[in-house]
Amino acid sequence: MVKRQARLVRVWLGMVVLGVCFAMGVPAFAGDAKKVRDIYDYEAQKAAKGVKKIAFIAGTEPHGGRGNHEFLAAAIYLATTINAEYPDAYAVVHTRKKGPKDLSHADAVIILMDHGGWAVNPAVKEAMDRKAGFMAIHYGVEVNKGEQGQHFLKWMGGYFEPFWSVNPHWIPKFDTIGKHETSRGVKPFAVNDEWYYHMRFVDGMKGVTPVLQAVPPLETITSRYKEGTKAGGHNGNPDALKAVQAKQPQVVAWAYDRPDGGRGFGFTGLHFHKNLGEDNTRTLLLNAVAWVSKLPVPETGVRNQSLSRDELEKLIDDGKLAISRRGI
Numbered sequence: 640m641v642k643r644q645a646r647l648v649r650v651w652l653g654m655v656v657l658g659v660c661f662a663m664g665v666p667a668f669a670g671d672a673k674k675v676r677d678i679y680d681y682e683a684q685k686a687a688k689g690v691k692k693i694a695f696i697a698g699t700e701p702h703g704g705r706g707n708h709e710f711l712a713a714a715i716y717l718a719t720t721i722n723a724e725y726p727d728a729y730a731v732v733h734t735r736k737k738g739p740k741d742l743s744h745a746d747a748v749i750i751l752m753d754h755g756g757w758a759v760n761p762a763v764k765e766a767m768d769r770k771a772g773f774m775a776i777h778y779g780v781e782v783n784k785g786e787q788g789q790h791f792l793k794w795m796g797g798y799f800e801p802f803w804s805v806n807p808h809w810i811p812k813f814d815t816i817g818k819h820e821t822s823r824g825v826k827p828f829a830v831n832d833e834w835y836y837h838m839r840f841v842d843g844m845k846g847v848t849p850v851l852q853a854v855p856p857l858e859t860i861t862s863r864y865k866e867g868t869k870a871g872g873h874n875g876n877p878d879a880l881k882a883v884q885a886k887q888p889q890v891v892a893w894a895y896d897r898p899d900g901g902r903g904f905g906f907t908g909l910h911f912h913k914n915l916g917e918d919n920t921r922t923l924l925l926n927a928v929a930w931v932s933k934l935p936v937p938e939t940g941v942r943n944q945s946l947s948r949d950e951l952e953k954l955i956d957d958g959k960l961a962i963s964r965r966g967i
């Protein structure tokens with residue numbers, strides 16, 4: 640009788656623990672629970688020893704409905720996968736609204752968001768002055784000309800400069816992939832996205848290695864901008880038009896070796912969350928996170944599994960749950 644009661648108590652306690660795990664958004668049995676790093680436990684990351692520390696900062700502003708600008712979902716995927724593949728890395732995910740005030744422990748900062756405020760953020764700047772890696776994805780690559788732009792040129796070698804760069808939706812054919820550590824395992828591909836181009840780069844593109852580039856169709860500018868009219872912030876300008884008329888390949892993903900030894904990476908796509916389901920896009924992004932953090936990139940790229948539609952949707956839900964349950 641006593642034994643039976645004890646067993647019942649154990650079962651009941653087990654259920655309580657599971658319930659608490661669920662309520663906290665903590666995976667209870669995801670692989671080996673001890674090895675799964677909590678991507679929202681910023682103090683644990685700070686305290687961790689002997690690991691590369693990566694901070695993702697993701698915007699959560701809705702933009703064009705579910706499936707567009709799902710930056711938090713992408714950050715969750717990238718951080719979780721890097722943590723799973725690299726025992727010597729600890730990546731965490733912040734939201735832009737509750738972003739980190741201290742990055743003095745960070746080995747790399749990766750931003751996916753709206754607004755250029757982080758380009759002049761003192762914590763990010765301190766990390767960059769220590770040669771921490773820097774990477775920006777999609778809207779994250781756009782900042783204003785001036786101090787923000789100058790910082791991005793220094794940290795990442797290039798950026799989206801309003802009235803110079805453009806942001807059409809199109810399908811580049813990446814027939815030849817730039818040879819670089821970040822393109823390991825990446826094969827030629829073509830996918831529809833809002834691939835910003837005519838980026839502002841450092842003089843002579845010194846230190847910049849183009850990884851993805853293609854010649855855009857002329858309509859990507861002429862359908863939104865009329866020759867001889869005033870330059871638009873995003874839709875077109877005389878310089879971008881001239882470059883496309885001359886069929887100059889436009890670089891939409893690049894690696895940057897800074898003169899100080901730090902590393903940067905820019906990726907202009909990923910307006911559509913579903914493109915994280917594209918194998919080459921996913922591998923390139925994971926490789927780039929590893930590379931800017933000075934983690935070794937395997938010969939065939941960072942190992943990853945294909946993502947089903949349900950898994951992609953779940954990542955969006957995971958982000959919403961993390962906001963409500965973890966207060967990120």
Ligand SMILES: [Zn+2]
Binds near residue numbers: 708777909910
């Ligand atoms: Zn977009």
